[in-house]
Amino acid sequence: MSASGILEQTEKMEEESVKQEIERINRIFAMQQKHRHIVAKSSVGERIQKLKKLKQWVESNTEKIHKALYSDFKKSVPETDLTEIFVVTTELNHAISHLKRWMKPKQVSPTVPFLTTKAEIRYEPKGNCLIIAPWNFPFNLTIGPLISCIAAGNTAMVKPSEFTPATSRLMKEMLLEVFAEEEVAVFEGAVEISQALLAKPFHHIFFTGSPQVGKIVMKAAAEHLASVTLELGGKSPVIVDETADLEDAAKKIAWGKGVNNGQICIAPDYLLVHESKKDALLDKIKQNLNNFYGDSKEEKENSSDYARIISTRHHSRLKKMLEDTVNQGATVYAGGNSNAEDNYLEPTVLVDIPEDAPVLHEEIFGPILPVKTYKNLDEVIEYVNAKEKPLALYIFSNSKKNQELVISSTSAGGTCVNDVLTQFLHPNIPFGGINNSGIGNSHGEYGFKAFSHERSVLHHHAMSPLKLLMPPYTDQVKGMIKMLLRFF
Ligand code: NAD
Numbered sequence: 280m281s282a283s284g285i286l287e288q289t290e291k292m293e294e295e296s297v298k299q300e301i302e303r304i305n306r307i308f309a310m311q312q313k314h315r316h317i318v319a320k321s322s323v324g325e326r327i328q329k330l331k332k333l334k335q336w337v338e339s340n341t342e343k344i345h346k347a348l349y350s351d352f353k354k355s356v357p358e359t360d361l362t363e364i365f366v367v368t369t370e371l372n373h374a375i376s377h378l379k380r381w382m383k384p385k386q387v388s389p390t391v392p393f394l395t396t397k398a399e400i401r402y403e404p405k406g407n408c409l410i411i412a413p414w415n416f417p418f419n420l421t422i423g424p425l426i427s428c429i430a431a432g433n434t435a436m437v438k439p440s441e442f443t444p445a446t447s448r449l450m451k452e453m454l455l456e457v458f459a460e461e462e463v464a465v466f467e468g469a470v471e472i473s474q475a476l477l478a479k480p481f482h483h484i485f486f487t488g489s490p491q492v493g494k495i496v497m498k499a500a501a502e503h504l505a506s507v508t509l510e511l512g513g514k515s516p517v518i519v520d521e522t523a524d525l526e527d528a529a530k531k532i533a534w535g536k537g538v539n540n541g542q543i544c545i546a547p548d549y550l551l552v553h554e555s556k557k558d559a560l561l562d563k564i565k566q567n568l569n570n571f572y573g574d575s576k577e578e579k580e581n582s583s584d585y586a587r588i589i590s591t592r593h594h595s596r597l598k599k600m601l602e603d604t605v606n607q608g609a610t611v612y613a614g615g616n617s618n619a620e621d622n623y624l625e626p627t628v629l630v631d632i633p634e635d636a637p638v639l640h641e642e643i644f645g646p647i648l649p650v651k652t653y654k655n656l657d658e659v660i661e662y663v664n665a666k667e668k669p670l671a672l673y674i675f676s677n678s679k680k681n682q683e684l685v686i687s688s689t690s691a692g693g694t695c696v697n698d699v700l701t702q703f704l705h706p707n708i709p710f711g712g713i714n715n716s717g718i719g720n721s722h723g724e725y726g727f728k729a730f731s732h733e734r735s736v737l738h739h740h741a742m743s744p745l746k747l748l749m750p751p752y753t754d755q756v757k758g759m760i761k762m763l764l765r766f767f
Contacts, residue, residue: 301475307464311434314461319404334371347445353587363418373706374430381727397738402731404432406482413488414440415542424485427726441469508719508729515671517547528675529563535699540586541646545671554652565613568626576616588622597645604636660688667715692716
């Protein structure tokens, strides 16, 4: 068969498999629509059992998870343990321990006109939910939200990323073993599959991905007035002031840019350092990168601890961003080497960057760290506030005054003082962005609430004094309404 014949046949087969998957979406969505009422009524004990089953699967299949992540982008075993498996088991353990309290209706105290009533907030499952996940932490960012979705008593249709096929296939296998498809089902595929899912009248959509696709998701959700949680991205600054512990800051920043190859929504995207500390800090960052991955460029490329860029497309995007920035006058302070055959990009630090260079405007999502200096914090605040609100803002400082000034003068999804990334791991704080970096929260109780409707229930009885305020509006009733306005 000729090359064009083979291409035509492959395209036909792909079209056929997309068609079949769309039919499967229609069939399973109808099943989940019927089944959601049963799932919604599940007891705390039943939901905990489901979470325990999921946990058992994860714990007994860690080797399969390591292999899938390595096959997708050469992610090392320790990094998979730390940033994929540990995050998921923490979320599971936390939900298992606290679900009873989360699900319990919360009694609220009455105001004076409601003294004879009883009011409570119940956590009602939203119903049929859709989870769309990205590729950068393919396991943790798919299963994490699913845990909250199950804990809250919903059904789920799950679309992992097409760029991590081995992990997506494994999650399909896992969820088929743990759940019936009328409760949880996985759909592999690219944009066509995502769009077919988004056309369905879900009650809640939990999307993790880029702000651009987040807008498409929100438009699709508006069609059915589905609620959304959007976990998006953007440019997260890291600020190092003149009081910071430079050893500590350098190590943590180098780690934050190197782990997962910098492909993290909350990776420090660019560095703003006080001009008096620039040389010392950059020297230490370079030293730390060498300590982590090797001194020479060959050692770094062969380091088993350093992952790869996910795809050729993203590798070319980053390489072009780097070349364009250098062509515009920036200097490569460290790194800069790459190997397109293996999607390898050395951890790279850039200085003397012209303000209009792409690296200072687009989300980098890779191991490139542009560095800018400042003289006073007002400049920093103005610079950060002129951009979209970031998902994370980091400040390394030993001055409480400077920490407070930066936090109170800027807006960000979350902030970590004297560290990077770890705000993601704390189960008792919300994780989420604001506007361009996201809408809504996840993790722990915040994740449970994202998938729950807070339903108010007000219990009255026949003795309600509010009946005294009903028509006809006699002088006596009018007097009472006036008193109400005056005193309550
Ligand atoms: P992406 O937005 O390209 O894709 C995310 C998901 O959306 C994938 O499953 C993909 O198949 C689907 N998708 C892509 N185009 C679509 C379209 N036109 N219509 C419908 N669905 C579509 O994101 P990505 O490249 O997988 O991940 C990188 C982005 O995700 C970065 O911007 C990063 O900051 C962000 N991110 C955010 C978080 C967070 O928790 N806030 C976490 C990880 C990644």
